[in-house]
Amino acid sequence: MRFNYDRLIALILFLFSVVLYFFIIPWGVEGAGEGGTGLSPDFMPRWIAVALASLSLLHFFVARGEGKGVRLFHQRVLISIALFVLYIAITPLLGYLVASVLIMAVYLLHFGVRRWHTVVLLSILFPVVLYLFFAKVMLVVLPKGSLFY
Amino acid sequence: MEQFLIGLKLMLTWHNVMFALLGVAVGIFVGSIPGLTVTMATALMVPLTFQMDPIPAIAMLLGVYKGGMFGGSISAILINAPGTPAASATVLDGFPMTQKGQALKALKMALYASVTADTLSDVVLILVAPPLARLALRFGPPEIFSLVLFSLTIIAAVSGRSLIKGLLAATLGVLFATVGMDPVAGTSRFTFGYVEMLKGIGLLPMLIGLFAVSEVLIRVEAEVKEGIKGIFIKDSDRPEDRRVSWVEFRRCLRTILRGTALGTFLGAIPGIGSTITAFLNYGMAQRASKHPERFGQGELEGVAAAESGNSAVCGATLIPLLSLGIPGDIVTAVLLGAFMIQGIAPGPTMFQEHGRVIYALFVGLMVCNLGNLLIGSLSVRAARSVLRIPQKVLYPTILLLCFVGTYAIDNSLFDVQAMFFFGILGYVMRKFDYPLAPLLIAFVLGPMLENALRQALIMSEGDIGIFISRPISLGFLLLTVLTVSLIAFRIWRRTASKD
Numbered sequence: 001m002r003f004n005y006d007r008l009i010a011l012i013l014f015l016f017s018v019v020l021y022f023f024i025i026p027w028g029v030e031g032a033g034e035g036g037t038g039l040s041p042d043f044m045p046r047w048i049a050v051a052l053a054s055l056s057l058l059h060f061f062v063a064r065g066e067g068k069g070v071r072l073f074h075q076r077v078l079i080s081i082a083l084f085v086l087y088i089a090i091t092p093l094l095g096y097l098v099a100s101v102l103i104m105a106v107y108l109l110h111f112g113v114r115r116w117h118t119v120v121l122l123s124i125l126f127p128v129v130l131y132l133f134f135a136k137v138m139l140v141v142l143p144k145g146s147l148f149y
Numbered sequence: 150m151e152q153f154l155i156g157l158k159l160m161l162t163w164h165n166v167m168f169a170l171l172g173v174a175v176g177i178f179v180g181s182i183p184g185l186t187v188t189m190a191t192a193l194m195v196p197l198t199f200q201m202d203p204i205p206a207i208a209m210l211l212g213v214y215k216g217g218m219f220g221g222s223i224s225a226i227l228i229n230a231p232g233t234p235a236a237s238a239t240v241l242d243g244f245p246m247t248q249k250g251q252a253l254k255a256l257k258m259a260l261y262a263s264v265t266a267d268t269l270s271d272v273v274l275i276l277v278a279p280p281l282a283r284l285a286l287r288f289g290p291p292e293i294f295s296l297v298l299f300s301l302t303i304i305a306a307v308s309g310r311s312l313i314k315g316l317l318a319a320t321l322g323v324l325f326a327t328v329g330m331d332p333v334a335g336t337s338r339f340t341f342g343y344v345e346m347l348k349g350i351g352l353l354p355m356l357i358g359l360f361a362v363s364e365v366l367i368r369v370e371a372e373v374k375e376g377i378k379g380i381f382i383k384d385s386d387r388p389e390d391r392r393v394s395w396v397e398f399r400r401c402l403r404t405i406l407r408g409t410a411l412g413t414f415l416g417a418i419p420g421i422g423s424t425i426t427a428f429l430n431y432g433m434a435q436r437a438s439k440h441p442e443r444f445g446q447g448e449l450e451g452v453a454a455a456e457s458g459n460s461a462v463c464g465a466t467l468i469p470l471l472s473l474g475i476p477g478d479i480v481t482a483v484l485l486g487a488f489m490i491q492g493i494a495p496g497p498t499m500f501q502e503h504g505r506v507i508y509a510l511f512v513g514l515m516v517c518n519l520g521n522l523l524i525g526s527l528s529v530r531a532a533r534s535v536l537r538i539p540q541k542v543l544y545p546t547i548l549l550l551c552f553v554g555t556y557a558i559d560n561s562l563f564d565v566q567a568m569f570f571f572g573i574l575g576y577v578m579r580k581f582d583y584p585l586a587p588l589l590i591a592f593v594l595g596p597m598l599e600n601a602l603r604q605a606l607i608m609s610e611g612d613i614g615i616f617i618s619r620p621i622s623l624g625f626l627l628l629t630v631l632t633v634s635l636i637a638f639r640i641w642r643r644t645a646s647k648d
Contacts, residue, residue, distance in 0.1 A: 005581055006314075013317065020324075030336035041331040041338055044599045048324045055320060059313045072580055074370045080548075081366070081573065087552060088565055096556075100549055107545035111369070118542075126546060130553050139200070140557040 006063035013056035021049040079110055095145025100127035156508025160516065165205045169513055172209035173520040176216020177528050181224050182538065186233050187217030189361045191483045193550055195353055195490070196557045203491040203506055208513035210487055214480050215267060215517045218423070218460050219525050222259040226452070227252060235459040238427035242444060242451030249447050253391040253529065258449055259456045260525040261398060264518055266409040266457035270464030271514045273413050274471075278500075278507075282472035285497040290608060291615050294601035295625035297594050300419040300475050302629045305587040306636045307425075318578065319587035325350050326595025333603050345563040352486040354555050354568035355592060359585050360479070361551050362572025365544050367579055393449075401453035404434045408454055412461025417468045419477035419590075423459035430458030464514065470495050471507065475594065479586055482593045 029042040073081075083106060091099045105123035113119055134140045160166075172194070179190035191213050198206035221233030226243035239259060246255040288296065305315035328339045329349025340346035408430040415426050434454035435444040444451045466477045467484075474496025476482040488495050493503050500507060555568040575585055609615035617623045 009581060009583075024339070028339040028341060029331075030338065031331075031334055041334045041336050043603065045324070045327050045338065048320060048327070052317070052320050052324070055313060055317050059317060062313060072577065077366050077370050077576070080369055080544075084362075084548060084552075084569055084572075088562065088569065092562065096553070100552075104545050104549055107548065108542065111541035111544055113539075113541050122542060127549065130549065134553055134557055141560055142553070142556070143562070 004063060007060055010056045010060035010063055014053055014060065017049045017052035017056060020052070021046060025049065076110075080107075083107060083110065091143050091145075093145060093147050095147075096142035097127060097131055098145060099143075100130070152504050152508045153511070155505050156510075156512050159204060159505055159509040160208065160512040165208055165509075165513070166516055168201070168205035169208040169212045169516045170520040170524065172212025173216035173517055174212075174524050174528075176213035176218075177220035177223070177521075177524060178216075179213070180217035180220020180233050180236075181528075182543065186360065186364065187214060187221070187235075188356075188479045188483070189364060189547075190217055191480055192353065192356045192360060193554050195483060195487050196554045198487060199490060199558075203488075203493060203503075204509050204513065206491060207484070207487060207506075207510055208517065210484055211510070211513060212517045212520060214484075215460075215463055215514075215521050216524070218267070218463055219260055219263045219456075219521055220528075222263070222452075222456055223256065223528070226255045226259065235423040235427060235462075236455070237424060238431045238455035238458070239452060241431065241455065242446075242448050243455075245445065245447030246449070246452065249390075250387075251390045251447065254393055254449070255447075255452050256529045257393045257526075258397075258401065258452045260522065260529065261393060262401065262405050262408070262453040262456040263460040264522045264525070265405050266412060266461040267463050267521070268515070268518045269406075269409045270413045270416070270461040271511070271518065272464075274464040274467050274514070275511045277417075278468050278472045281468065282497040282500045285473050286501075288497070288621070289619075290601040290604035291619050291622040292625070294598060294605055295616060295622040295629070296473065297475065297598045297601065299625040299629045299632075300469070300477075301587070301591055301594060301598070303632060304419055304477075304590050305584075306632060310582065312633070312636050312640060314583045315587045318583050318585070319591035322588040322591025322593075323595040323598065325355070325588075326592045327599070332596060332600055343563075345561065350567060350592075351558060351564055352482075352489075352593065353558050354564045355571045356479075356483060356486070356589065357551050357555050358568040358571030358573075359575035359589060361547060362569065363575030363579055363585075365547055366572065366576040368540070369544060397449060401450050404430070404437075404450050404454045405457040407433060407437075408457030409461045412458050413465040416462035416465025416477070419469055419475055423462040423478075426462055427455045427459040430454045471499065472497060474499075474597070476590055479589055482590055485593060 025042050025045050029045060031041050083103060087099060087103045090102075093099075094102070101123050104127055105119055108119045108123060113122075131142065135142050175194065176187065176190060180187055191210055194210060194213055198209065201209075217233060218235060221231055221236030222239045222243065225231040225236040225239040226247055229240055229244040229247075231237045231240055243255045243259065246252065301319050302316075305319040306312050307315075326349070328346060329337070330347055331338050337347055408426075411430050411433070412423070412426045415429075416423070431444075431451060431454045434450055435441045438444065438448075438450060440448075462478075466481045469475045469477050470481045470485060474485070474494065476485045485495055493499060493506065551568065551572075552565060555565045556562065558564055578585060578588070605615050606613070615622075616626060
């Protein structure tokens with residue numbers, strides 16, 4: 001028998017809805033419980049938590065786990081994700097242009113582009129075209145990079 | 150009529166027409182590349198419309214939508230990989246035609262069927278939307294609540310294989326919508342001290358993450374398992390294999406008209422996408438045909454059936470969006486966001502406050518259809534070179550575009566982080582077969598649902614009887630219960646028969 005992922009997800013969602021109802025809502029909603037029915041800011045979130053709890057319970061008992069055997073986060077996906085996190089992290093330091101050229105090059109290599117002149121050309125050309133369009137035409141202020149200023 | 154003439158004048162400037170055509174061209178281009186969907190294209194185009202006036206901005210996005218609908222069929226026909234999910238049914242006969250050397254014929258048929266169905270569907274939109282909006286103006290909070298609840302339930306029910314999974318996704322969507330400033334009391338909710346969270350989760354970061362980023366992640370993974378399919382195209386030299394004659398078009402006209410009727414009717418119901426209509430019309434055409442055995446072997450009528458079915462949805466999905474403010478699918482949800490950015494709230498009041506804009510857009514739809522025919526004809530020949538862009542170059546390009554596009558919305562890296570969070574969420578949801586559309590549309594409709602619910606309860610001083618004592622509201626609620634029980638019953642019977 002295959003492992004029933006849907007049951008696991010249902011369980012996680014159920015636990016989440018309980019935590020949501022008893023901890024996150026009282027803590028995260030300012031002015032919870034004030035103002036009476038319909039006026040209180042926590043009115044809707046509480047109903048959502050109840051709906052989530054009942055649906056996930058139902059899901060737990062009904063789910064037959066028909067989904068294909070799933071293997072999450074293949075190595076290539078993990079590296080793609082890690083690279084993007086790195087991109088977000090280095091942009092404030094290096095600035096948009098430098099960070100983008102670097103990340104684009106690494107991505108191209110990661111996805112299997114092997115000819116080095118293609119990598120160099122594309123990873124410089126594309127970020128520059130994007131930069132010209134957004135910064136010069138659309139007048140968006142892209143991150144300049146704190147290391148250089 | 151007078152408004153229509155004003156709209157005509159507003160829309161038909163060189164500037165506006167150019168942007169509409171640009172949209173169509175981008176749509177066809179992007180739609181034809183497998184891995185780039187229409188949704189992704191519209192999502193990535195929205196940040197570009199910030200500085201524009203409402204009319205060219207929306208006309209361009211509509212152009213992307215329509216162009217993409219046809220563009221998806223190019224790769225479906227040429228390389229057996231639908232560029233967009235809606236073109237899946239086009240593969241059935243389109244690719245066999247290519248194998249027979251009739252690629253150009255199939256592409257032209259797809260284009261003519263698309264444009265014909267789309268244009269007729271737009272006419273229905275122009276006729277139906279204004280009176281529907283007038284009716285909707287009489288809706289109060291209880292009616293709006295019941296209507297939104299009804300629409301959400303249908304969307305949740307039909308967009309995946311499992312009713313509960315759809316409903317769970319929708320519930321999460323409504324939850325994400327509550328982040329930020331409370332609309333009634335003005336206090337902060339789920340912001341956890343972050344100032345950036347006060348304005349709520351942005352629609353575009355969520356959208357770009359859920360659809361563009363997750364798509365790349367899923368494809369990167371799939372490629373490892375399946376490898377990339379090679380491209381092989383045969384092109385016959387015989388002229389009759391390279392064009393669609395008038396006689397052939399007439400033969401398919403019945404199918405195209407059926408597709409138009411089906412697509413327009415189903416497209417107006419929130420949640421029923423163009424993929425379903427394309428397959429439905431394909432099935433109906435096959436049943437009605439004198440030679441059903443030819444379907445799937447490269448039958449011209451099959452291409453016409455699939456393409457008219459999916460394109461007719463384009464005009465019709467705008468009916469609930471413009472007249473009620475309810476997006477029926479993902480692309481219209483994006484359009485809703487684009488309208489909001491322009492300071493226009495789609496819905497019944499839009500016809501009074503921005504009547505000119507609406508009529509200009511009606512004209513814009515027609516411009517886009519003409520553009521589709523024009524640019525589509527040109528691109529049919531150029532199509533083959535587009536398909537040579539290798540996926541490994543495509544993915545980094547998309548990821549960079551997601552980054553800059555999201556950043557440009559608000560000059561905020563926080564948005565980029567949120568975008569990426571939703572990218573991973575979308576990836577996980579797709580892996581486990583949880584549909585994304587209910588989450589997105591529930592997120593968009595969440596504030597409307599909450600406001601209507603709380604206003605209604607304030608009106609009735611906390612008595613929930615207000616939802617069943619008003620006939621229109623009661624009607625929608627009964628419809629909701631009826632749909633849910635029908636679908637639940639069908640699923641139950643299906644599983645029972647399996648055991």
